[in-house]
Structure formats: C-alpha cells, structure tokens
Amino acid sequence: MAHLMRRAGFGASYEELERRVLRGYEVTVEELLQPEAQPDLGVALIRQYMIDWTNLQAFPSNYTYWTFWMVNSPRPLEEKICLFWHSIFCVGQSKCMDSPQIRRQLDKFRRHGLGRFDHLLAELASDPAMIYYLDNQLSHKNAINENWGRELLELFSMGVGMDGHPNYTEEDYCLEMLGGYQMPDHTRALLKDQIQKDGVLQTGAAEFSQRVGQILQLIVSTQEYQFA
Numbered sequence: 001m002a003h004l005m006r007r008a009g010f011g012a013s014y015e016e017l018e019r020r021v022l023r024g025y026e027v028t029v030e031e032l033l034q035p036e037a038q039p040d041l042g043v044a045l046i047r048q049y050m051i052d053w054t055n056l057q058a059f060p061s062n063y064t065y066w067t068f069w070m071v072n073s074p075r076p077l078e079e080k081i082c083l084f085w086h087s088i089f090c091v092g093q094s095k096c097m098d099s100p101q102i103r104r105q106l107d108k109f110r111r112h113g114l115g116r117f118d119h120l121l122a123e124l125a126s127d128p129a130m131i132y133y134l135d136n137q138l139s140h141k142n143a144i145n146e147n148w149g150r151e152l153l154e155l156f157s158m159g160v161g162m163d164g165h166p167n168y169t170e171e172d173y174c175l176e177m178l179g180g181y182q183m184p185d186h187t188r189a190l191l192k193d194q195i196q197k198d199g200v201l202q203t204g205a206a207e208f209s210q211r212v213g214q215i216l217q218l219i220v221s222t223q224e225y226q227f228a
Contacts (some may be wrong), residue, residue, distance in 0.1 A: 001021050001028065004032075005076065008032050009032070009076025009079070009080050010071060010079070010080065032076065033077065033114070035077060035078035035110075038074045038075050040074075041069060046065070050064060050068070065103070070083070077114070078113070078114070081109065081110075084113070085120070089130060091129045095132065095133045096133055097132075098132070102129050104128070105124075108123050121156070125152070131148060134147045135147045135148070136148045
C-alpha cells in the first residue's frame with residue numbers, strides 16, 4: 001500500500017496507510033482513479049496560515065500553494081498527474097511573467113489529465129500560459145509564428161519522424177493554423193477574426209476554430225496515436 005501511494009501520489013502518513021489497508025487495495029485503487037468522487041481540498045487552512053493567499057501574483061506564493069496542494073490533497077493521483085503533464089507541457093516564469101496563467105494551466109491538468117489525450121491537446125491549444133511561453137502572442141499576418149504548432153507536433157504528439165519518413169513537413173498548414181491565437185490580455189486567448197497568408201484571406205475565425213480541431217483529431221487518428 002505504501003508503494004502504491006508513493007507511485008500514485010506523494011506518499012501517505014502511517015495513519016492514512018493503516019486506514020487504506022483496512023479498506024483494501026482494490027477500493028484504494030478505485031478511489032485514486034476517480035478523484036472527482038473525493039472531496040476537494042478546502043482553502044480554510046491555507047488561508048489561515050498563508051498570508052499571500054489573497055494575492056497569488058508572485059511566483060514564490062504559487063510554489064507554496066501548489067506544494068501545499070500536493071502534500072494535502074485528498075486526490076493524490078490528480079495532483080501526481082498534474083505534475084506529470086506540467087513536466088511535459090513545460091511553461092515557466094522566465095517567459096510567462098504572470099503566475100496566474102500557470103496556475104490556471106495546472107487546473108486544466110487536474111480537470112483533463114486523466115482523460116483523453118486529444119481533449120487535453122485541444123484545451124492546451126488555446127491555453128494562455130502555453131501560447132505566451134511559445135511566443136504565439138507575437139504572431140501576426142505578415143509573420144505567422146509557428147513555434148507553438150511546431151512544438152505541438154514535434155515534441156508533444158507525433159514526433160518529427162524517422163528513417164526518412166517525416167510526420168509533418170515545413171509546408172504543413174498546421175504550423176500556420178496554430179499561429180492564429182491572439183492574447184488580448186494575460187488571462188484569455190482569442191482566435192483572430194481572419195488569417196491571411198501572402199495577403200490573401202484564408203479563413204474566418206469560426207472556420208479557423210474548426211480547422212484547429214481537425215488538426216488535433218488528425219494528430220491522434222493514426223494507429224500509433226489512438227487514445228481511449
């Protein structure tokens with residue numbers, strides 16, 4: 001039981017381990033796999049002892065906040081998965097410069113981290129922290145920034161390919177399509193009203209959103225990238 005709680009969480013106290021042993025291994029596994037059925041961690045205690053709680057704008061305050069959550073959450077697997085995805089879809093204070101962005105992304109990992117991978121990718125496609133970290137806010141019609149599209153394909157999903165068989169090419173329109181998000185402020189991402197290439201209107205915002213969804217479906221449509 002102790003090994004399970006270390007792997008599916010961040011360990012457990014002796015008292016918690018004894019309680020879980022009495023309830024049984026199978027019951028514990030089911031509880032871990034259904035975090036939404038467990039009570040969320042209340043904020044009364046952290047409000048009492050963390051004076052920075054009311055203004056989590058500073059990055060050190062957010063480090064404290066997340067550490068508290070990892071140690072005390074009754075949903076340990078949810079926090080472990082949150083940390084897992086954060087280590088893959090990396091963002092950081094060096095470029096985001098807005099700690100609530102990262103905190104909101106962590107909330108997305110909690111909500112979608114145990115679900116379908118393509119759904120998680122769709123959520124991240126318009127995530128402010130990811131967009132800002134990968135320079136999409138600098139994209140405009142005369143210089144479409146392909147950084148986020150490239151990272152999504154090469155690092156986060158399909159991979160660059162091998163043995164002379166690329167999974168995508170430099171001409172892939174996906175790179176430009178994913179460059180179409182704007183950042184009117186630090187809290188939200190909006191699709192541009194129109195995307196232009198070489199001065200020619202390519203698509204409107206509604207069609208653009210649909211195309212982004214099609215791109216994400218394409219990424220996971222091959223046999224190697226099927227997710228239940």
